[in-house]
Amino acid sequence: MASKRGRKYGEQVGRTAHLQVRVRPGISVKANAVADAAGVSLAAYIDALLEREELDENGIPMWWPKQEVMDFPQAG
Helix, strand or coil, rough: CCCCCECCCCCCCCCCCCCCCCCCCHHHHHHHHHHHHCCEHHHHHHHHHCCCCCCCCCEEEEECCCCCCCCCCCCC
């Protein structure tokens, strides 16, 4: 996708990794609207969003629904 005129890019442009995802159309519209409003690229917005993600002790986002952990007997 070509860059949008006037958008600023993050400082790490030369040191990035490719991240390809598929999201629902409404989420794509929302993400692009937020990036446009902030005056940054979609990549810079997603990078900043994930940089600020708060994780629990297991590395799971704090807002993620808690799941029951099932204990299975060990083989042996």
